Amino acid sequence: MSPRKELPTHTAEQREPEGSNAGVLTAFMQALLSGENYQKYLDDNVHYVSLNKHNEELRKIMPWAGEHHGVAEYVRMQDVIGGYCDFGEFSVDKVFGVGEDVAAFGWFTYSGKKIGSLIQTPFSIHAKVRNSKIVYFQFFEDTYATASAYRRSGKWNVENGQGASVVGI
Numbered sequence: 001m002s003p004r005k006e007l008p009t010h011t012a013e014q015r016e017p018e019g020s021n022a023g024v025l026t027a028f029m030q031a032l033l034s035g036e037n038y039q040k041y042l043d044d045n046v047h048y049v050s051l052n053k054h055n056e057e058l059r060k061i062m063p064w065a066g067e068h069h070g071v072a073e074y075v076r077m078q079d080v081i082g083g084y085c086d087f088g089e090f091s092v093d094k095v096f097g098v099g100e101d102v103a104a105f106g107w108f109t110y111s112g113k114k115i116g117s118l119i120q121t122p123f124s125i126h127a128k129v130r131n132s133k134i135v136y137f138q139f140f141e142d143t144y145a146t147a148s149a150y151r152r153s154g155k156w157n158v159e160n161g162q163g164a165s166v167v168g169i
Contacts (some may be wrong), residue, residue, distance in 0.1 A: 021129035022097035039071050043133040048074045061147050085110040102127045112149035121145040
């Protein structure tokens with residue numbers, strides 16, 4: 001991601017103590033979005049999962065989807081994503097953690113560079129933090145909305161249940 005937006009300031013009740021695992025994820029997101037050195041928050045062997053571990057059809061639409069290992073690969077994937085998207089707003093609604101597990105929830109907007117379709121999508125992150133470094137990072141978003149930012153034409157015929165009629169999208 002390269003939206004380069006500042007995260008909203010948390011209220012005193014929401015602010016995570018500096019050095020807490022939730023604080024590490026928050027600092028990582030702030031650094032990533034502002035163009036600062038976000039790599040310092042990643043373990044050298046970070047395991048990054050974008051959307052889904054193994055989905056070749058999804059990967060044809062979003063080449064960054066899948067599993068990636070190491071800081072260099074994470075940085076490379078951010079460059080790939082930046083080649084496809086122009087980011088707009090980015091809002092984090094909640095960050096919290098239990099032990100090494102940390103979660104973040106929010107939403108962001110972007111448009112596909114080729115088509116220009118503006119979309120808004122919710123996101124969630126599951127991270128594992130050990131010794132103040134992110135060792136695991138999985139990013140989830142609304143893949144239907146994301147795919148629609150790149151959709152040039154075509155139609156899906158969907159039948160989503162027993163007795164349901166086919167819907168064209």
